[in-house]
Amino acid sequence: MSAQFNILWLQSGGCGGCTMSLLCAEGPDLITTFDSAGIRMLWHPGLSEETGSEALAVFERVRSGELRLDALCVEGSLLRGPNGTGRFHVLAGTGRPTIEWVRELSALAEHVVAVGTCAAYGGVTAAGNNPADACGLQYDGRREGGALGAQFRSRSGLPVINVAGCPTHPNWVTETLMLLAAGLLGAQDLDAYRRPRFYADHLVHHGCPRNEYYEFKASAEKLSDLGCMMEHLGCLGTQAHADCNTRSWNGEGSCTRGGYACINCTAPEFEEPGHAFLDTPKVAGIPVGLPTDMPKAWFIALSSLAKAATPERLRRNAVSDHLVVPPTVRDIKRR
Amino acid sequence: MSEAQGSAGDGVTRLIVGPFNRVEGDLEVRLDIANGAVAQAHVSSPLFRGFERILEGRDPMDALVIAPRICGICSVSQSQAAALALAGLQGLEPTRNGRIATNLIVATENVADHLTHFHLFFMPDFARAAYAGRPWFAKAEAHFKAGRGTSARRLLEARATLLHVLGLLAGRWPHTLAIQPGGVTKRAESRDKVRLLATLGAVRAVLEDQLFGAKLEQVAALAGRAELDAWRARGPDGDFRLFLEIAADLDLAHQGRAYDRFLSYGAYPAQEGALYPAGVHVAGETGVFDPADIAEDHTFSRMEERAHPHHPFQGSTVPDGADETGYTWCKAPRLSGLPFETGALARQVIEGQPLIRDLVAWAGGNVFSRVIARLVESARTLIAMEAWVRALEPEGSWCAQGQMPVRGRFAGLTEAARGALGHWVEVEGGKISRYQIIAPTTWNFSPRDAAGVPGPLEAALVGAIVHRDEPTPLSVQHIVRSFDPCMVCTVH
Numbered sequence: 001m002s003a004q005f006n007i008l009w010l011q012s013g014g015c016g017g018c019t020m021s022l023l024c025a026e027g028p029d030l031i032t033t034f035d036s037a038g039i040r041m042l043w044h045p046g047l048s049e050e051t052g053s054e055a056l057a058v059f060e061r062v063r064s065g066e067l068r069l070d071a072l073c074v075e076g077s078l079l080r081g082p083n084g085t086g087r088f089h090v091l092a093g094t095g096r097p098t099i100e101w102v103r104e105l106s107a108l109a110e111h112v113v114a115v116g117t118c119a120a121y122g123g124v125t126a127a128g129n130n131p132a133d134a135c136g137l138q139y140d141g142r143r144e145g146g147a148l149g150a151q152f153r154s155r156s157g158l159p160v161i162n163v164a165g166c167p168t169h170p171n172w173v174t175e176t177l178m179l180l181a182a183g184l185l186g187a188q189d190l191d192a193y194r195r196p197r198f199y200a201d202h203l204v205h206h207g208c209p210r211n212e213y214y215e216f217k218a219s220a221e222k223l224s225d226l227g228c229m230m231e232h233l234g235c236l237g238t239q240a241h242a243d244c245n246t247r248s249w250n251g252e253g254s255c256t257r258g259g260y261a262c263i264n265c266t267a268p269e270f271e272e273p274g275h276a277f278l279d280t281p282k283v284a285g286i287p288v289g290l291p292t293d294m295p296k297a298w299f300i301a302l303s304s305l306a307k308a309a310t311p312e313r314l315r316r317n318a319v320s321d322h323l324v325v326p327p328t329v330r331d332i333k334r335r
Numbered sequence: 336m337s338e339a340q341g342s343a344g345d346g347v348t349r350l351i352v353g354p355f356n357r358v359e360g361d362l363e364v365r366l367d368i369a370n371g372a373v374a375q376a377h378v379s380s381p382l383f384r385g386f387e388r389i390l391e392g393r394d395p396m397d398a399l400v401i402a403p404r405i406c407g408i409c410s411v412s413q414s415q416a417a418a419l420a421l422a423g424l425q426g427l428e429p430t431r432n433g434r435i436a437t438n439l440i441v442a443t444e445n446v447a448d449h450l451t452h453f454h455l456f457f458m459p460d461f462a463r464a465a466y467a468g469r470p471w472f473a474k475a476e477a478h479f480k481a482g483r484g485t486s487a488r489r490l491l492e493a494r495a496t497l498l499h500v501l502g503l504l505a506g507r508w509p510h511t512l513a514i515q516p517g518g519v520t521k522r523a524e525s526r527d528k529v530r531l532l533a534t535l536g537a538v539r540a541v542l543e544d545q546l547f548g549a550k551l552e553q554v555a556a557l558a559g560r561a562e563l564d565a566w567r568a569r570g571p572d573g574d575f576r577l578f579l580e581i582a583a584d585l586d587l588a589h590q591g592r593a594y595d596r597f598l599s600y601g602a603y604p605a606q607e608g609a610l611y612p613a614g615v616h617v618a619g620e621t622g623v624f625d626p627a628d629i630a631e632d633h634t635f636s637r638m639e640e641r642a643h644p645h646h647p648f649q650g651s652t653v654p655d656g657a658d659e660t661g662y663t664w665c666k667a668p669r670l671s672g673l674p675f676e677t678g679a680l681a682r683q684v685i686e687g688q689p690l691i692r693d694l695v696a697w698a699g700g701n702v703f704s705r706v707i708a709r710l711v712e713s714a715r716t717l718i719a720m721e722a723w724v725r726a727l728e729p730e731g732s733w734c735a736q737g738q739m740p741v742r743g744r745f746a747g748l749t750e751a752a753r754g755a756l757g758h759w760v761e762v763e764g765g766k767i768s769r770y771q772i773i774a775p776t777t778w779n780f781s782p783r784d785a786a787g788v789p790g791p792l793e794a795a796l797v798g799a800i801v802h803r804d805e806p807t808p809l810s811v812q813h814i815v816r817s818f819d820p821c822m823v824c825t826v827h
Binding site for chain 2: 011012014019023025026029030041044045047048050051052054056079082083085087088089090092093098124127129130131132166167222223224248249250251252253254256257259260261265271276277278279321
């Protein structure tokens with residue numbers, strides 16, 4: 001492991017929100033985190049001093065091999081349109097489509113990191129009729145391919161590392177980069193969609209404060225209700241791979257803690273669920289999407305049993321925006 | 336190549352500046368330079384994604400998922416514009432708590448953006464080696480050098496703390512679904528209220544200690560230019576005073592003047608009226624704003640439908656990659672046919688904040704007044720936020736429910752940190768049939784219109800001093816960044 005881990009950061013067809021989220025890193029803050037891990041930002045479009053020709057001079061030093069590129073971080077989807085020209089994003093000052101810059105610099109990088117679901121799979125920019133012909137670095141939705149192609153491997157031998165999320169949690173990004181800098185992230189540490197397993201081997205359901213409502217199928221009927229949002233409000237927390245409810249966001253937050261559904265933003269094609277985001281599609285009253293690893297028959301059996309067993313407290317609280325009935329306080333010495 | 340230096344004839348040199356960083360998103364500026372100054376500027380937004388088209392055909396409520404993702408720095412402002420349009424379509428009023436909580440959520444983002452702009456985007460330019468000879472340089476370098484300035488680092492921590500308001504009220508930032516047409520999805524309890532006050536108190540402490548060296552109330556009450564001169568001469572000490580010193584030394588008040596026509600859609604609605612009201616301010620007079628007077632011109636935008644300008648309810652977004660007349664993906668919005676500047680300066684001058692009125696009467700909109708307006712607004716908004724937290728009623732209702740009509744149209748108009756933001760939404764057959772967006776930087780960084788009238792930044796850059804062998808003129812950088820552009824919003 002060398003003393004310094006050099007990162008170059010490029011943005012294309014995205015919203016910049018993963019950088020904005022990254023700046024929310026805490027305990028320690030982003031700059032301290034990077035300093036302590038020996039991570040050096042060669043250039044970042046939002047944070048570096050260099051602009052215009054000064055920035056391009058940094059790119060040139062990377063191209064010439066004068067600066068070692070340990071990780072190329074790409075934020076935002078890659079735009080192939082119109083008509084395969086890539087001209088929906090020409091990198092300012094260069095006359096050259098950003099997708100071409102990304103392909104060239106990827107070939108020079110020890111690691112290539114997709115920051116956010118757009119860079120990983122195409123994301124929201126690829127939604128609807130995909131006007132800009134957007135794709136991810138190595139995926140086009142769920143299919144391998146994308147801007148770099150299925151065969152791509154960076155100099156380290158790894159495929160693109162997909163730190164998916166819309167946006168990414170700051171620590172998903174910092175921990176991925178710190179692991180890479182420390183030489184501790186290998187192919188076995190990535191899941192089926194090449195997301196780092198340290199956060200993708202969890203489900204958003206884990207640690208969700210609405211778990212008791214889930215257990216008894218005490219469901220929220222409208223937004224701001226306290227109940228489980230899986231049955232009626234489109235929540236995919238039982239299927240979404242991320243540790244949002246055990247790690248928490250911006251202090252104490254997460255989507256379900258904020259009172260709205262998890263929309264599975266770490267997954268490819270989350271942007272096109274095939275129905276309104278905040279509705280749960282059902283067949284014969286049963287939600288179409290089942291909890292991860294749950295056999296359908298058991299889900300149906302347990303759900304109907306759970307519904308029959310729902311305590312009055314949960315039944316009433318589930319459809320209220322505040323606690324109507326608190327949990328009973330029992331004398332713990334009495335059995 | 337960047338800065339393709341070339342001759343455009345008649346002693347005019349052409350300079351292309353990009354990638355223009357420390358703005359949100361990608362930006363290219365083409366400058367024609369004659370006699371050591373910018374003679375003409377063309378501003379290009381080089382990224383097109385097509386969000387307006389992505390929204391077409393979807394369930395109207397899906398706009399609350401898609402629209403915030405236009406922008407990671409104005410995310411909840413985009414949420415609010417969409418929610419206002421969806422509320423209008425349903426004839427729905429948000430609950431009192433919902434309105435106040437939404438104001439808190441939007442204000443948190445706006446204040447965080449203002450502080451991010453000052454500390455991370457704007458001030459690092461004064462820590463450049465080119466200014467090494469100036470009397471204030473050592474302090475500017477120590478406090479604001481990109482990536483290591485002490486003030487910038489402390490701000491980064493304070494910003495993360497401030498955004499805890501959104502962890503508590505909105506689940507996370509950016510990209511929350513907490514803002515709904517009828518209010519918010521998350522109730523705040525008394526315990527949340529005291530926690531929010533503690534968070535805001537921590538941010539207040541950093542600003543009062545490091546940025547202003549004074550109480551926020553003292554900043555909010557600034558009433559005239561003479562008071563700023565006194566602050567510069569005698570303190571209190573802090574980064575605000577450092578900026579006053581730098582601005583006086585470099586004469587930033589006489590750089591980057593555009594048309595001095597200002598527009599605000601109004602920010603932070605309340606029963607008694609918006610905290611910063613809607614309006615226009617032209618030639619020293621404040622007047623009413625009529626959304627019917629807005630139209631977008633595509634003459635120099637790479638968009639079809641170039642024959643005449645369209646009101647957003649008749650607007651379209653059909654990119655034309657073969658268009659050689661167009662030099663940007665950004666459309667040219669006009670109010671009554673004229674370009675307008677929008678942002679904190681516009682909000683504060685329209686609201687009538689005395690210092691900002693005085694600064695605009697003196698030298699109009701410029702690098703100095705835009706930055707001062709943002710700092711004064713940050714102080715005023717934080718004070719208002721503390722009152723809003725206290726006004727939340729945990730036992731009240733939080734989210735009203737409505738019914739989406741099969742057809743209808745409504746405009747959701749609000750203010751993002753960078754200014755006027757509008758979503759014009761049309762529903763047909765229960766689906767979105769048209770969705771047109773005009774973002775703040777669409778106004779500020781608009782291209783020329785059919786009459787050849789440049790957009791506000793294009794006008795503001797004319798006359799900017801360019802020193803010999805300056806590949807990226809510093810004056811141009813100060814002027815561009817004084818608008819706090821958000822390029823991802825601009826084209827969307």
